[in-house]
Amino acid sequence: MTASATPEAAVLADDLAVEYPARRPSAPHRALDGVSLRVGVDEIIGIIGETGAGKSTLARVLAGDLVTPKGTDPAPVIVGGEATVLGSRLRGIRRRELDRVTFKVAHLPQDAASRLTPERTVSEIIAEPILQRDRHYNRKAIGLRVATMLDAVQLPLAVLDKFPFELSSGQRQRVAIAKSLVLGPELWIADEPTAGIDVTVRGAINDLIGRLREEGSFSAVLVSHDLSLLRRTTCRVAALESGRVVGLGPIDELLAGGQHPFLSGLADAENRVTADGG
Ligand SMILES: Nc1ncnc2c1ncn2[C@@H]1O[C@H](COP(=O)(O)OP(=O)(O)OP(=O)(O)O)[C@@H](O)[C@H]1O
Numbered sequence: 001m002t003a004s005a006t007p008e009a010a011v012l013a014d015d016l017a018v019e020y021p022a023r024r025p026s027a028p029h030r031a032l033d034g035v036s037l038r039v040g041v042d043e044i045i046g047i048i049g050e051t052g053a054g055k056s057t058l059a060r061v062l063a064g065d066l067v068t069p070k071g072t073d074p075a076p077v078i079v080g081g082e083a084t085v086l087g088s089r090l091r092g093i094r095r096r097e098l099d100r101v102t103f104k105v106a107h108l109p110q111d112a113a114s115r116l117t118p119e120r121t122v123s124e125i126i127a128e129p130i131l132q133r134d135r136h137y138n139r140k141a142i143g144l145r146v147a148t149m150l151d152a153v154q155l156p157l158a159v160l161d162k163f164p165f166e167l168s169s170g171q172r173q174r175v176a177i178a179k180s181l182v183l184g185p186e187l188w189i190a191d192e193p194t195a196g197i198d199v200t201v202r203g204a205i206n207d208l209i210g211r212l213r214e215e216g217s218f219s220a221v222l223v224s225h226d227l228s229l230l231r232r233t234t235c236r237v238a239a240l241e242s243g244r245v246v247g248l249g250p251i252d253e254l255l256a257g258g259q260h261p262f263l264s265g266l267a268d269a270e271n272r273v274t275a276d277g278g
Pocket residue numbers: 020029030031049050051052053054055056057058073074075110
């Protein structure tokens with residue numbers, strides 16, 4: 001375990017191999033193999049790939065989601081190579097050091113919108129990460145921060161007192177985004193951030209990312225099939241296939257390259273929508 005004050009990269013994956021442990025009747029499952037990737041400080045990188053390619057696993061590992069709470073599915077385990085996040089090596093990392101790293105990393109898991117605490121209001125949900133860190137944090141300051149985050153994801157203040165079941169799925173996703181970013185992380189690992197969000201308000205997520213970059217040091221890994229989001233926010237996208245990186249570059253170069261059926265399929269689908277006037 002090493003940590004440096006100014007990491008040379010936000011994320012460094014070096015020949016990373018990740019498995020899900022065996023659970024009867026299943027054998028261990030290798031979800032990532034030989035993944036090498038660098039995300040510079042202040043860089044935003046995209047991750048794309050077909051279902052089962054290992055995108056969420058990579059997101060979980062980089063977000064430090066490596067501990068299995070009792071009664072849940074096993075967390076991924078680093079079995080080869082290394083993942084270094086904000087200067088700390090994650091392989092075999094001790095729990096205390098992991099907590100120190102994840103303090104600066106925000107994770108928006110794929111199912112975040114469906115995991116909002118059902119018995120809490122939107123305002124309480126967005127404030128959860130603050131109160132988990134400091135139960136006595138100034139209530140007025142929390143209220144202000146929550147309102148700012150709500151505005152950033154273009155939700156009206158009227159939803160503050162609503163419960164998750166009273167919101168549309170797109171609104172729930174925006175609440176999940178607001179919650180994940182409320183502490184102002186140095187690194188945001190977001191798994192399908194615009195999933196379920198109406199195209200007319202997706203621009204709000206682009207704008208929010210732009211603002212976070214202006215406010216200070218902000219790096220991100222965005223797992224997404226939203227080509228518009230990837231075009232607007234990332235310079236490079238990594239394409240995953242069966243747990244390996246099979247392409248890395250600007251999204252339009254990857255799509256035009258046509259080396260991989262998944263990428264060609266995406267490009268064709270987009271061309272069809274454009275030709276149909278969609
Ligand atoms: N908890 C788990 N235990 C065992 N295997 C798992 C677990 N979670 C995922 N896997 C397997 O690991 C592989 C990678 O899964 P992952 O969820 O990372 O893919 P993905 O690219 O995010 O797919 P999707 O786009 O469908 O979300 C898949 O074969 C999946 O079945």
